Amino acid sequence: MTNAGKYTVIEGVKCFNPEVMSSYADYPDSGFQLTDENEENSFWVRSRNRLFKAIVYNQAKVGRTKLLEIGCGTGGFIRHIVENENLEITGSEVYISGLLYAKNKLPDVDFIQFDIVNGYLDQQFDLVIAFDVLEHIGDDVTAMANINRLLRPGGRAIITVPQHMFLWSRLDEIVKHKRRYSRKELVTKLKNNGFDIIFATSFVFILFPLMLVSRIFDKGFKQLKSEKVELEKRVKFPLLLNIIFDFFMRIDETLIKAGVSLPFGGTLVIVAQKND
Template identity: 30%
Template sequence: MHNYLDDSLPLSPVHSDYEATYHQIEEGHWWFQARRGMVFQLIQELQLPKSASILEIGCSGGPLLLALRQAGYTNLTGIDISAQGVQLAKQRGFEHVAVMDGAKLEFADASFDLVIASDVLEHIENENQALQEWKRVLRPGGQLIVFVPAFQFLWSSHDDVNQHFRRYSSQQLSTAIAHNGLQQQRLSYWNSLLFAPVALVRLLRKLLPGTEPSPSGDLQLLPAFLNTSLLSLLRTENRILRHLNLPVGVSVFALARKPA
């Protein structure tokens, strides 16, 4: 599930439909809510001052920025390749949001204390260019939070619809971070409690006769009780992640630091 559409490829009707669906349901969908909760938790654990300069790459319509603003953070910037998403964020009162390529940032060196990129890196063909740009705009000692989808064997039509270039193991993400001169501080899988059923479903789909990708990939509205149940499950996992890292999951995240 994405919040960044690669601008090197024109959106086909299927991807345009996906983008419209995305902006409609990202607020209440269990997966998006749980991931935002985990990112917010990581930010809070950094104990940054409320005046810290924060950049979200792939901000979409701004739900994470909104949560940060409500928590008292005052220096928030967002970018996204989706003009529709950026317009929605502006309607929410965010002035410092813009349509921009996540691998070609239009910011000065050392502009931010924290850069957040949730499900962005897999959409960018040249991961080193992206990570170098993210490091460039960080101040010395600044922090980077990166989430990506995990395990190439979980590749499905959902990844095709999302225009992914790759999925990552924890080792691959760790290697990419180190290769680009960032100091890894934390590495863990996420969405571990649902890893087994997700893996089973995706592997079974590969054994069935080929089906065309849905315009919405795996992005589906669920009955309210099921949405609430899945959200509660992942919120429990988020609490577990306050104390330990997990060895497997549908996603993987890293916290890294630019050397002082």
Template identity: 30%
Template sequence: MDAETFAVEAAIEQDHWWFRGRRRLLASEIARLGLPPGAEILDVGTSTGTNLRLLRELGHQRVSALDSSQIAIDYVAAKGLGRVRLGDICALPWPDDSFDMVLVTDVIEHVDDDAAALAEVARVLRPGGAAIVTVPCFPSLWGLQDRVAHHKRRYRMGGLCDRITASGLRIDRKFHFNFLLFPAIWGARRMLELIKPDIASENQINTPFINAILSGIFRLDITTAPWLRPPFGVSALVRARKIRT
């Protein structure tokens, strides 16, 4: 991402409706895994630390993290959220079968070779371990945020699942989320394409009132999405496991 975009994320991720809601969703999905005490966890693409904040709140102690940007790593250090290694998801600096869970949240859309990235995630997972992957969905939603975040693509669920399966992982849970706001976000992005505001991130378009309203909508969304399984959403979540041999 651009340096300005990292700066915006670092400033808002603790309280912004999107980041808080996604942490709530991930907390629910992590709880479903029933991880053992002392589970080894890897957060790939840590960015400015939102997942490290979540894992700390959940009481996980054995957490490793990696990001490809020194700017992001410096923000994490300044927040006191832990040590992050500088590296590439396509060449993870850990041996085979190292982790019980790998978080890959809004990461692989930044990578030229997403198949290689997912293969690396599968490699470092222990047999029976789980990967939780989230991505932005639907090319029709392409806009400012995709450009400033240096996205390579937005996904369709089928294509995402094909890539994950090809990595050697077995999918056991999948759903779209942020579906309630899909029409509003589609319309807002078309408007932004017309007016071209001078901003570093869509996340700057917010006020305390808007944040409260959208937080309530997104809370309802992430509560209902896992069992409604809507056919569309701004994002998708897939949970997959490394098959025991």
């Protein structure tokens, strides 16, 4: 683990773990460009941003809330919450190419290069969020323990991961997932690393049958020479489908915002509090 507070400025970014900033061992470099180009048109990205924004605002303290996003990528989610003046936001990402996209669009936000497994920050936060991050990390237990250390007493974490190993497909391989989680596995790991579970729900519930069918077919999909092309084929949808799927995703959002814990779905969402 690196010494707290020590960093090197590279391309205008504070880099706490520069030794891994360009390795792309756990996420494809092309994924950042694809996300930056298509996130506003993707029903999945739009829906998750709406839901996660509501959860963040619900969990934020009254008054000033110091927030850290682990794995902020190109800063897409932060763009949806930066308007909230009560949030003091820091965005972190292990790979620098995503941060360069983020800094270009949000020059006033504090973005840092940081490895949650091998790095350490000399500050604590009220709220730490990690959306679809842990599945990329080999040592996810250490990552959870370090997230706990980054929280102030009583601080909370909002964590999302892909759910159900039976949904494993070529897409998981392309984006370098290490695993998909069961609810029991993630809850147990979080409890063992100093967290109490406040709320847990599945997401992508209404569209789950379609997701299941698509993943079954994807298991036998012929591999192409370019993983970038393969990724594009799996995450880009025609405009009409995006509109239809967006409508059904809003049902999930409404139920979760009402406090309903959905029993199954493609994504698992957990709100956990540091156990003091």
